[in-house]
Amino acid sequence: MYNFLRLASKALASNLFSLREPYKLTFAVTYKCNSRCKICNIWKRKSEKELTTEEIRKFFGKNSFPWINLTGGEVFLRNDVVDIIKSMKGLYLLNITTNGTLTEKILKDSNEIKKIVPKFILSVSIDGPKKFHDEIRGIKCWDRAVETYKKLRENEIESYVCYTISPYNINRFEETYEEIKKIVPDLETRDFHLSFYHESDVYFGNRGGIKRNLKYEKKLEKIFTDFTKLKSGAGPVSFLERKYMKLVKEYLETGKSPLPCKALLSSCFIDPQGNVYPCTIFNEKLGNLREADYDLKKIWDSEKAKEVRKLIKENKCPGCWTPCEAYQTVLGNLMKA
Numbered sequence: 001m002y003n004f005l006r007l008a009s010k011a012l013a014s015n016l017f018s019l020r021e022p023y024k025l026t027f028a029v030t031y032k033c034n035s036r037c038k039i040c041n042i043w044k045r046k047s048e049k050e051l052t053t054e055e056i057r058k059f060f061g062k063n064s065f066p067w068i069n070l071t072g073g074e075v076f077l078r079n080d081v082v083d084i085i086k087s088m089k090g091l092y093l094l095n096i097t098t099n100g101t102l103t104e105k106i107l108k109d110s111n112e113i114k115k116i117v118p119k120f121i122l123s124v125s126i127d128g129p130k131k132f133h134d135e136i137r138g139i140k141c142w143d144r145a146v147e148t149y150k151k152l153r154e155n156e157i158e159s160y161v162c163y164t165i166s167p168y169n170i171n172r173f174e175e176t177y178e179e180i181k182k183i184v185p186d187l188e189t190r191d192f193h194l195s196f197y198h199e200s201d202v203y204f205g206n207r208g209g210i211k212r213n214l215k216y217e218k219k220l221e222k223i224f225t226d227f228t229k230l231k232s233g234a235g236p237v238s239f240l241e242r243k244y245m246k247l248v249k250e251y252l253e254t255g256k257s258p259l260p261c262k263a264l265l266s267s268c269f270i271d272p273q274g275n276v277y278p279c280t281i282f283n284e285k286l287g288n289l290r291e292a293d294y295d296l297k298k299i300w301d302s303e304k305a306k307e308v309r310k311l312i313k314e315n316k317c318p319g320c321w322t323p324c325e326a327y328q329t330v331l332g333n334l335m336k337a
Helices: 002-013 053-062 081-086 103-116 130-137 142-154 173-181 214-230 236-246 248-254 296-300 303-313 323-331
Strands: 024-028 067-071 093-098 119-125 159-165 192-196 267-270 275-277
Touching (some): 103 119, 119 142, 142 159, 214 236, 296 303
Parallel strands (some): 024 067, 024 267, 067 093, 119 159
Antiparallel strands (some): 267 275
């Protein structure tokens, strides 16, 4: 309960002033990936000099976050995922996205994680019916991803299908839903988390990969408008998703966050080598954990961070509406949202 109240109080406080430290961390623990996705080039990145288990323990020994998003690469390619999570202090909410290929390890680790973390959410990326998903992912993995998702539900681990919309699958949502439902009969639309294709130099490494067009964006807008009506449920997660989806239209019209962005005010991004950035989109390196003795506050309070905060406030960042950044932005603009 204490960690939940800490998260809630910091989210509310972010509506009024800049926080002395981030309450939400997006942490890519590895760039190793066994997929070869068309929409993402993380798998092409070198995974050398990544933070070791001991270094991550040092980091979490000095820094505490009530909300952490663990990402990769494929998170579960690290053998020390559970040890990493055990080292986190003050954690209430942990969310992880996986490609679902390592079924047995994902299940084993997830059953351990749910004993440690009060609120644990695991999303399995499935981007189309079997044929299209495997084409987008660059490997044959649909069967394993769906099997992983099914077993997670059977193990009572809060899990969702993460469906990332791109020009490759813009018209395939209904097919995807029906095909998964054949294997998971009690599947509902509320079991899906929707996001859409973004470009990023600092994270995805896919700048210039897909040329978006008006026809695609109109379809994208309609999908999110329709899905918002279907998204039911009470609680913070459902609230955030509905607000996120309702504001997609405004983002598509402007190319900027539809609400004042909270990157580097409530949150930040750390890559596998310990480099600190304001978010997964803005390629402005603020510092490195190894050089700061694993104390994030030294980087958070730096002159560089102050300069980048000013750029974000003036809308001089690339602009995005990815859930990694949008959710805390909604929470930090409750009256406007």
